[in-house]
Amino acid sequence: MSPGKLIFKIEEYISTHTRELLSVKDHKKLSRLLFKSDIPLSSHLHQFKIDPSEYLTGVQCPFCSQYAMERYSGTWNCTVYGHTAKDAHFQAVDDYLILISDTITNRQFREFLHLHSPKLATKLMANMNLNCEGTSRKSCFYTQH
Structure with a gap:
């Protein structure tokens, strides 16, 4: 799954669940971390x-x-x-x-x-x-x- 799709899924999950799991700040940190660690899959x-x-x-x-x-x-x-x-x-x-x-x-x-x-x-x-x-x-x- 691409990082963009993963972020969309995380945001979708957050919007459907009322209890906040991550603050907006932590969510952005996690997003940046995921983008930085985007490693191509091997064959x-x-x-x-x-x-x-x-x-x-x-x-x-x-x-x-x-x-x-x-x-x-x-x-x-x-x-x-x-x-x-x-x-x-x-x-x-x-x-x-x-x-x-x-x-x-x-x-x-x-x-x-x-x-x-x-x-x-x-x-x-x-x-x-x-x-x-x-x-x-x-x-x-x-x-x-």
């Missing part, structure tokens, strides 16, 4: 000892659930049943950012989605409204949770 897959060789990579078809989508002419095409989707990569990137790492580089994006073009990867990430940290080869992309 969930690493935490559960799942070997990287077991990761299912690629873009999953939203219709048949096969990891068999390939990018042609601006569209993801299912090589099994012929389904097409413009934004099938969104779920793959969300999965990566949740399960593997909270950031993704252009190279990681290409490897995970089985793409060859750095330019295409940059374009797809830009259209996903991911936040960017760094410039050129040192860029990392992430979502704000």
Whole structure:
């Protein structure tokens, strides 16, 4: 849970309970402490000892659930049943950012989605409204949770 959501939940709890557990001053102190101690989570897959060789990579078809989508002419095409989707990569990137790492580089994006073009990867990430940290080869992309 993000610190912002946690603060909202604490305030919601305080407003529904009449007995004051924390003074406003203590509440603000606690909020500042929580923001300062915001430590990113380690990879969930690493935490559960799942070997990287077991990761299912690629873009999953939203219709048949096969990891068999390939990018042609601006569209993801299912090589099994012929389904097409413009934004099938969104779920793959969300999965990566949740399960593997909270950031993704252009190279990681290409490897995970089985793409060859750095330019295409940059374009797809830009259209996903991911936040960017760094410039050129040192860029990392992430979502704000």
